[in-house]
Amino acid sequence: MRNLFKIAVRNLLRYKRRTILTASLITVGVVFVLVFISISGSFKNMMIGQITDSMLGHMQVHKKGYVASLENLPLTLNLKPEEVKRLEAVLDVQSKVEAYSPRIKFGGGFSNFAETTNIRLNGVYPEREFKTVPLLSSRIIEGKKRIEKGEIIVPVLLAKGMNVNIGDTVVVVATNKDGSVNGKQFKVAGILESAVGPGGRDGYIHIEDARELLRMDEMEISEIAVRLKEFGGLNRFNQKLSGLLSKEMNSQGKPAFEVHTWEALSPFYNIARMIDVMTFFIKLMLIAIVLISIMNVMIMAVYERIREIGTIAAIGTLPGKILSMFVIEGFCLGIAGAVIGNIVGITLILILNMLKITFNFGQQQGLILQANVNPADIVAISVTVIIVSVIASLQPAFKASRMEPIEALRHV
Amino acid sequence: MSLISAENIQKDYKTGEVTVKALKGLSFEIEPASFVSFVGPSGSGKTTLLNLIGCLDKPTSGSLKVADTDVLHLDRKESASFRGNNIGFIFQDFNLLPVLTVYENIEYPLLMVQSVPASERNKRVNVLLEAVGMIEQRDKYPDQISGGQKQRVAVARALVTNPKLVLADEPTANLDHKTAYMVIDLMKKMRDEFKTTFIFSTHDQKIVGEAEIIYMLEDGELKGTDVKKGVGNA
Numbered sequence: 076m077r078n079l080f081k082i083a084v085r086n087l088l089r090y091k092r093r094t095i096l097t098a099s100l101i102t103v104g105v106v107f108v109l110v111f112i113s114i115s116g117s118f119k120n121m122m123i124g125q126i127t128d129s130m131l132g133h134m135q136v137h138k139k140g141y142v143a144s145l146e147n148l149p150l151t152l153n154l155k156p157e158e159v160k161r162l163e164a165v166l167d168v169q170s171k172v173e174a175y176s177p178r179i180k181f182g183g184g185f186s187n188f189a190e191t192t193n194i195r196l197n198g199v200y201p202e203r204e205f206k207t208v209p210l211l212s213s214r215i216i217e218g219k220k221r222i223e224k225g226e227i228i229v230p231v232l233l234a235k236g237m238n239v240n241i242g243d244t245v246v247v248v249a250t251n252k253d254g255s256v257n258g259k260q261f262k263v264a265g266i267l268e269s270a271v272g273p274g275g276r277d278g279y280i281h282i283e284d285a286r287e288l289l290r291m292d293e294m295e296i297s298e299i300a301v302r303l304k305e306f307g308g309l310n311r312f313n314q315k316l317s318g319l320l321s322k323e324m325n326s327q328g329k330p331a332f333e334v335h336t337w338e339a340l341s342p343f344y345n346i347a348r349m350i351d352v353m354t355f356f357i358k359l360m361l362i363a364i365v366l367i368s369i370m371n372v373m374i375m376a377v378y379e380r381i382r383e384i385g386t387i388a389a390i391g392t393l394p395g396k397i398l399s400m401f402v403i404e405g406f407c408l409g410i411a412g413a414v415i416g417n418i419v420g421i422t423l424i425l426i427l428n429m430l431k432i433t434f435n436f437g438q439q440q441g442l443i444l445q446a447n448v449n450p451a452d453i454v455a456i457s458v459t460v461i462i463v464s465v466i467a468s469l470q471p472a473f474k475a476s477r478m479e480p481i482e483a484l485r486h487v
Numbered sequence: 488m489s490l491i492s493a494e495n496i497q498k499d500y501k502t503g504e505v506t507v508k509a510l511k512g513l514s515f516e517i518e519p520a521s522f523v524s525f526v527g528p529s530g531s532g533k534t535t536l537l538n539l540i541g542c543l544d545k546p547t548s549g550s551l552k553v554a555d556t557d558v559l560h561l562d563r564k565e566s567a568s569f570r571g572n573n574i575g576f577i578f579q580d581f582n583l584l585p586v587l588t589v590y591e592n593i594e595y596p597l598l599m600v601q602s603v604p605a606s607e608r609n610k611r612v613n614v615l616l617e618a619v620g621m622i623e624q625r626d627k628y629p630d631q632i633s634g635g636q637k638q639r640v641a642v643a644r645a646l647v648t649n650p651k652l653v654l655a656d657e658p659t660a661n662l663d664h665k666t667a668y669m670v671i672d673l674m675k676k677m678r679d680e681f682k683t684t685f686i687f688s689t690h691d692q693k694i695v696g697e698a699e700i701i702y703m704l705e706d707g708e709l710k711g712t713d714v715k716k717g718v719g720n721a
């Protein structure tokens with residue numbers, strides 16, 4: 076085996092320029108894919124992070140049917156205290172859950188005593204909300220990063236439009252589920268920066284205030300946002316939680332709850348998907364580059380060495396050995412391209428990171444591009460390149476192994 | 488027991504409509520440790536015959552036994568390993584592998600064809616390097632040595648597996664006269680030392696004289712045999 080490698084490497088070095096050209100072509104492909112994957116992947120992760128950590132949470136649980144009419148923020152589809160208790164009993168024992176936050180969501184009128192506009196509000200337990208969506212506090216660009224009873228955090232666009240400032244008193248008017256209208260005064264405690272996606276322009280109040288405003292006899296909850304310890308385990312946990320909650324029935328014997336991950340709740344999931352599709356096609360291009368370039372060199376190598384093949388076949392080298400000689404040559408070329416490509420690619424990514432390139436995402440400005448190289452990507456790309464190299468050499472190698480020695484020896 | 492026995496072997500080449508009768512029924516026997524030459528003009532069938540004996544090709548009809556093996560019924564793989572274990576080849580154009588050194592070229596059949604252990608390989612290669620007088624050049628590559636030296640390396644490579652038979656098709660055609668004699672002498676010396684049968688073809692009348700048994704081929708037929716005095720069983 077070692078000798079097959081020795082012969083393969085020496086044969087590659089024999090046509091230095093051609094080997095270098097082919098290896099560079101593979102290198103360029105690997106670099107391109109690696110840099111693209113890490114930048115687009117980092118962008119994707121940043122985007123998902125922004126969405127899940129600013130308002131959505133990793134996943135949400137609602138009363139069955141709530142998400143279908145999510146836009147109306149229906150108060151009739153809230154979870155009753157008894158249901159919330161059952162839900163919390165399930166969530167409390169999940170080791171994968173970092174935090175969860177019950178919310179009352181509703182729409183209402185927002186008045187500065189001079190004019191009135193619409194507002195969407197979240198009534199939350201502040202501590203639990205901040206734990207579940209950790210970026211929320213950083214979105215409060217003015218005022219204190221706390222929400223106390225009687226206080227409201229106002230989205231910046233609304234604050235500007237209505238010309239309200241920290242410390243001002245405002246009135247929120249809302250219609251409860253029975254149709255009766257109620258109003259309540261709040262002190263503006265903070266201004267909230269917008270975030271991308273639904274709920275990105277919501278205001279926040281304390282959950283007790285929400286209950287009072289909506290004249291709830293008992294605490295009803297619109298949704299529970301859940302944050303996991305590890306985002307990577309989202310899909311598995313989603314399945315588990317859905318399974319557990321599907322056993323929880325309502326009084327009519329139908330499932331009481333529905334579970335959604337951020338993917339089902341945010342239109343940005345499609346962008347994330349598109350990035351994945353683009354990544355897939357770029358990988359496909361790499362495969363094509365490797366396949367064609369290696370096949371081309373190996374076909375040439377076999378053609379140039381017909382007499383040598385005839386010689387070794389005549390003196391008794393078995394067809395299988397001849398086959399492996401050429402396959403190993405393609406394999407070595409693939410390894411060279413993959414290794415150099417990874418080194419150059421990683422270096423390039425490090426340089427990109429050092430340049431601290433900034434970009435904007437929605438209202439988020441000046442996000443620093445932080446491209447990460449995922450070791451799994453490096454392994455996957457390298458393995459792909461090497462496997463494709465071997466596959467590309469198979470046909471020429473097979474041809475070499477099937478040559479008739481006398482004909483090969485007669486070849487000029 | 489003969490090393491080679493050929494009975495009425497014929498070889499036809501079909502190219503399109505035309506059939507060339509390259510060998511028209513040859514019968515002969517060759518004993519172990521002989522030093523044999525096939526001579527004849529161009530196109531007389533020397534290469535064709537050597538290819539048949541060397542199991543590189545099969546006769547159209549007739550029977551051919553090499554080293555007690557009926558070589559007509561070997562498949563691709565079988566004939567490859569038969570060649571690897573029983574026959575050494577020397578080529579007109581030397582055919583050394585350019586990426587291997589002199590030493591590695593001689594070692595090649597032990598490594599890639601027979602899988603002989605390292606210590607044994609080393610021993611055998613060195614014996615042959617010594618025998619063909621190439622020990623000094625052992626680490627050179629084929630493009631760094633002369634034609635005569637290349638052919639000496641080729642002789643060593645052909646002998647390293649201790650074959651029963653070495654076939655050489657026009658081994659001296661690409662060498663000058665003096666070198667040609669030296670190579671033939673070397674082959675003869677190797678025959679004496681290793682008791683290996685050598686069969687070579689040539690159309691060079693002077694070189695032929697070095698052979699102990701000479702078969703004369705003409706137009707695919709055996710036209711005569713010349714056995715030197717004191718040789719063989721005649």
Ligand SMILES: Nc1ncnc2c1ncn2[C@@H]1O[C@H](COP(=O)(O)OP(=O)(O)OP(=O)(O)O)[C@@H](O)[C@H]1O
Nearest residue numbers: 500502507509528529530531532533534535536690
């Ligand atoms: N592959 C082939 N296809 C068709 N005809 C062939 C083939 N090989 C040899 N022949 C023919 O068979 C006859 C014998 O050829 P062969 O090569 O054995 O002669 P040779 O004695 O080796 O000649 P030379 O001294 O020129 O090498 C010739 O007429 C040749 O044209």
Ligand SMILES: [Mg+2]
Nearest residue numbers: 533534535656
């Ligand atoms: Mg010939």
